[in-house]
Amino acid sequence: MKECYLGVDIGSISTKAVVINRKYEILSSCYIETKGNPIQAVEEALSSLTIPSGYELCGIGTTGSARKLIGLLLDASIIKNEITAHAIGTLTFHPEVKTILEIGGQDSKVILLQNHMIRDYAMNTLCAAGTGSFLSSQAKRLGLDVTSFGEIALTSTHPTTIAARCTVFAESDLVHKTQLGYPKEDIVAGLCKAVVLNYLNNVCKGKKLEEPIIFQGGVSKNKGVVHFFQEVLGKEILVDPNGHLMGALGMAILASRLPKEKTYSLDFQKLSFRTVGKECQGCSNRCELVHIYKEEKLLDVWGSKCGKF
Amino acid sequence: MNKVSYPKLGSYSVAIQYFLTHVLENEILPPKEITEHTKELGNQYSPDFVCTPFKYTLGTMLEGIEEGATIFFQMGGGCRYGYYHELQEQILKDLGYSCTIINLISGGNRISYQELKSYPLKIRKRKLLSSFWTTKKMVLYMDKIDDYIRKNRCYEKEKGSFDYLREQMLQEFSKTKGFLELRRTYHKYQKQFFNLPRKEKKKRIRVGLIGELYTLMEPNANEKIESFLNAYGFEVKRYTNVTYLLFQKKRKVKKYLRKKLVKYRMGADALDNIYHAKELCEQGYDGIIHIKSSFCTPEIGAMPILEKIAGKYGVPILFLSMDLNSSNTGFLTRMEAFCDMLEMRSQ
Numbered sequence: 001m002k003e004c005y006l007g008v009d010i011g012s013i014s015t016k017a018v019v020i021n022r023k024y025e026i027l028s029s030c031y032i033e034t035k036g037n038p039i040q041a042v043e044e045a046l047s048s049l050t051i052p053s054g055y056e057l058c059g060i061g062t063t064g065s066a067r068k069l070i071g072l073l074l075d076a077s078i079i080k081n082e083i084t085a086h087a088i089g090t091l092t093f094h095p096e097v098k099t100i101l102e103i104g105g106q107d108s109k110v111i112l113l114q115n116h117m118i119r120d121y122a123m124n125t126l127c128a129a130g131t132g133s134f135l136s137s138q139a140k141r142l143g144l145d146v147t148s149f150g151e152i153a154l155t156s157t158h159p160t161t162i163a164a165r166c167t168v169f170a171e172s173d174l175v176h177k178t179q180l181g182y183p184k185e186d187i188v189a190g191l192c193k194a195v196v197l198n199y200l201n202n203v204c205k206g207k208k209l210e211e212p213i214i215f216q217g218g219v220s221k222n223k224g225v226v227h228f229f230q231e232v233l234g235k236e237i238l239v240d241p242n243g244h245l246m247g248a249l250g251m252a253i254l255a256s257r258l259p260k261e262k263t264y265s266l267d268f269q270k271l272s273f274r275t276v277g278k279e280c281q282g283c284s285n286r287c288e289l290v291h292i293y294k295e296e297k298l299l300d301v302w303g304s305k306c307g308k309f
Numbered sequence: 310m311n312k313v314s315y316p317k318l319g320s321y322s323v324a325i326q327y328f329l330t331h332v333l334e335n336e337i338l339p340p341k342e343i344t345e346h347t348k349e350l351g352n353q354y355s356p357d358f359v360c361t362p363f364k365y366t367l368g369t370m371l372e373g374i375e376e377g378a379t380i381f382f383q384m385g386g387g388c389r390y391g392y393y394h395e396l397q398e399q400i401l402k403d404l405g406y407s408c409t410i411i412n413l414i415s416g417g418n419r420i421s422y423q424e425l426k427s428y429p430l431k432i433r434k435r436k437l438l439s440s441f442w443t444t445k446k447m448v449l450y451m452d453k454i455d456d457y458i459r460k461n462r463c464y465e466k467e468k469g470s471f472d473y474l475r476e477q478m479l480q481e482f483s484k485t486k487g488f489l490e491l492r493r494t495y496h497k498y499q500k501q502f503f504n505l506p507r508k509e510k511k512k513r514i515r516v517g518l519i520g521e522l523y524t525l526m527e528p529n530a531n532e533k534i535e536s537f538l539n540a541y542g543f544e545v546k547r548y549t550n551v552t553y554l555l556f557q558k559k560r561k562v563k564k565y566l567r568k569k570l571v572k573y574r575m576g577a578d579a580l581d582n583i584y585h586a587k588e589l590c591e592q593g594y595d596g597i598i599h600i601k602s603s604f605c606t607p608e609i610g611a612m613p614i615l616e617k618i619a620g621k622y623g624v625p626i627l628f629l630s631m632d633l634n635s636s637n638t639g640f641l642t643r644m645e646a647f648c649d650m651l652e653m654r655s656q
Binding site: 065080081082083084117118119120121123206283284285286287 | 344346347613625643649
């Protein structure tokens with residue numbers, strides 16, 4: 001039996017899962033929308049994955065905003081944050097890369113690498129402006145499919161300027177421009193440019209972006225954004241065809257580095273999980289406790305400040 | 310007689326309580342531990358864009374008022390903090406409470422005895438000097454022990470043994486009768502701390518903490534960042550403590566201003582933080598974490614300079630902004646990533 005490893009990245013917008021072997025080749029992968037229900041999304045994702053015969057699953061790694069919950073449910077061997085996962089994944093496939101730009105559904109980050117290590121990183125702080133969810137909500141407003149956004153943006157010759165500082169103001173600016181009768185492709189291109197400018201101003205904030213630069217996350221599938229990154233930075237931008245899977249790949253790689261403890265199966269969908277929120281009445285902290293049940297059995301309680309649970 | 314209370318700042322309430330009970334005849338109410346309830350109260354009645362220490366201290370005051378306190382002590386600083394007492398007094402008045410807030414330090418000068426006498430307080434004049442001396446020493450001892458804990462808690466064999474011993478020490482400090490007994494207790498606990506069982510040291514990773522003073526010193530305001538780092542196995546160094554702020558800062562700032570890296574004082578602790586960051590870099594620390602409350606103007610002014618210094622020495626620096634309205638998930642993700650990065654770098 002050969003060994004294979006599963007990496008799951010449960011983001012705010014999409015859930016990514018990938019199975020790799022010891023040589024870090026992708027055996028099976030999937031990309032679906034989370035739709036606000038991470039457990040169901042993971043169930044769906046895992047049922048669409050297949051493990052080729054002759055392989056056995058020896059490790060699971062989880063990342064993304066629901067990493068802790070899914071990690072507990074899958075009994076994962078390793079749970080890590082997105083930044084580490086992305087850096088590990090990228091460094092394995094592109095060891096020469098010095099800068100990772102990543103724009104996801106709700107967050108965006110820049111990771112600077114040096115000598116195959118993270119040197120520095122930054123994440124968007126208080127505001128989600130210029131992320132994937134902004135693009136998709138604007139796509140809905142314009143009556144377009146977000147997947148076709150990039151193609152449309154590239155056809156524009158005069159992208160209009162859209163105020164990039166804040167999502168809400170960008171939106172009113174966009175409405176203003178549509179009411180003036182600008183052609184759609186110019187507005188779409190303007191939006192893509194706004195995302196780029198916002199990212200560079202809010203996340204990179206004067207950090208030195210050294211080449212080679214790789215662009216990842218769901219938004220990297222948008223050719224318009226890639227084009228404007230190249231135009232604004234004046235540098236070559238790499239886009240990996242598996243860029244959206246990089247977090248999941250990183251986790252699978254991290255899981256493969258651990259010593260083998262047990263084997264897993266993908267029949268997760270047969271179990272039922274339930275999350276119940278309760279308020280602790282022990283003191284005036286009134287912590288919101290999260291109880292996680294697996295088939296009526298209490299698995300874990302999170303969220304207490306005093307360590308009582 | 311008027312009941313007296315004061316805002317909470319870490320464990321220093323032990324020392325403040327000791328001082329006030331010996332010096333004043335009024336009843337002294339110790340502030341409650343900062344909980345979600347305190348935060349809610351503070352958040353509800355504060356302007357939204359004020360820095361977070363304002364909200365925490367207002368919250369504790371409101372809780373104190375529920376217990377019957379009418380006089381509060383507040384400490385002013387070299388920034389907006391100096392105006393806190395006036396604004397807080399006004400807010401409390403608008404809510405229908407009549408209480409007085411006494412600002413002990415405004416603009417870097419301590420309040421005079423004459424001024425203090427104008428308030429409805431009954432001061433035991435004879436006890437003033439000796440209690441002040443004992444309190445000063447108590448703060449000094451507490452800060453020394455805390456420095457030691459930050460450096461050694463990461464190697465503890467039994468989880469929580471340092472915290473437990475510290476709690477015991479503080480209890481004994483609060484019951485102390487005079488300076489000699491205090492010194493004896495301190496030496497006793499110093500030995501006990503020294504003898505606590507530890508794990509073997511593998512690789513030392515040291516992190517320096519700098520930033521805005523209240524957020525640094527009150528563990529409930531910074532998501533217990535020191536315990537988090539210690540639990541990760543990192544040694545922590547923090548310059549800012551009450552001993553530094555009250556007894557060393559003036560001298561240090563004069564020295565720093567002569568060095569000419571920064572021309573102006575920039576308010577509050579911004580200047581100190583810049584020099585501390587430089588010192589940390591020169592001493593080979595693995596990382597620096599800068600914490601401030603949201604909208605802290607002096608620290609925002611210091612951030613670009615800090616980034617430049619850290620970039621020059623190649624030390625990673627993480628900027629955290631603590632707010633009452635944000636969840637701690639973002640904090641945890643950033644901290645985890647930072648700690649992972651430091652671990653990977655050290656290998």
